[in-house]
Amino acid sequence: AQSVTQPDIHITVSEGASLELRCNYSYGATPYLFWYVQSPGQGLQLLLKYFSGDTLVQGIKGFEAEFKRSQSSFNLRKPSVHWSDAAEYFCAVARRNNNDMRFGAGTRLTVKP
Amino acid sequence: GAVVSQHPSWVICKSGTSVKIECRSLDFQATTMFWYRQFPKQSLMLMATSNEGSKATYEQGVEKDKFLINHASLTLSTLTVTSAHPEDSSFYICSAGNLKEYGYTFGSGTRLTVV
Numbered sequence: 390a391q392s393v394t395q396p397d398i399h400i401t402v403s404e405g406a407s408l409e410l411r412c413n414y415s416y417g418a419t420p421y422l423f424w425y426v427q428s429p430g431q432g433l434q435l436l437l438k439y440f441s442g443d444t445l446v447q448g449i450k451g452f453e454a455e456f457k458r459s460q461s462s463f464n465l466r467k468p469s470v471h472w473s474d475a476a477e478y479f480c481a482v483a484r485r486n487n488n489d490m491r492f493g494a495g496t497r498l499t500v501k502p
Numbered sequence: 503g504a505v506v507s508q509h510p511s512w513v514i515c516k517s518g519t520s521v522k523i524e525c526r527s528l529d530f531q532a533t534t535m536f537w538y539r540q541f542p543k544q545s546l547m548l549m550a551t552s553n554e555g556s557k558a559t560y561e562q563g564v565e566k567d568k569f570l571i572n573h574a575s576l577t578l579s580t581l582t583v584t585s586a587h588p589e590d591s592s593f594y595i596c597s598a599g600n601l602k603e604y605g606y607t608f609g610s611g612t613r614l615t616v617v
Contacts, residue, residue, distance in 0.1 A: 432610040433597075479546070489548055
């Protein structure tokens, strides 16, 4: 079955520490891959996306993600977390022959002072 | 560019009444829009794909008579929750855009509370 998995429901990191949020997908062919961030009660903001080409993708707010075909993963990273990064992060996929977008369960990020 | 506006941002209604939520693409034309539902502290679940000028495509398990979708123009899709009940209380979000250019843009969401 096609799915997108975010194994970590909640992650807590200290401000200034590095961050990695995991995302794995199970699709017949490599889908389009996205990371979105959602603040409480708000809509979603696109952090970055991968369609093809360079497997290391740079996004906004200092985030990056690396596509690893062999692991069917698209993990999100940030070298130094800021308190304002506390939010819910969603990995999303869209099949290349079908434009609907599906979301992982989300990872809630808490940043300790 | 690619701004999606959703209205209202929150609404409270009585059981048995209907509520309409609007999703507008402000600076582009959207032949397709998507409607999601999000329960507290959960992910977004795709409810339906709204197609301009034709019927919406509903996901399995979504009642099309309960959640009426109309996409009458290239900039507006509406979701009407008919005969609302407390279990319909949720956060509803729409999205639209050009997937291959910049991904989809999401509206700010509508918090529906049915009392």
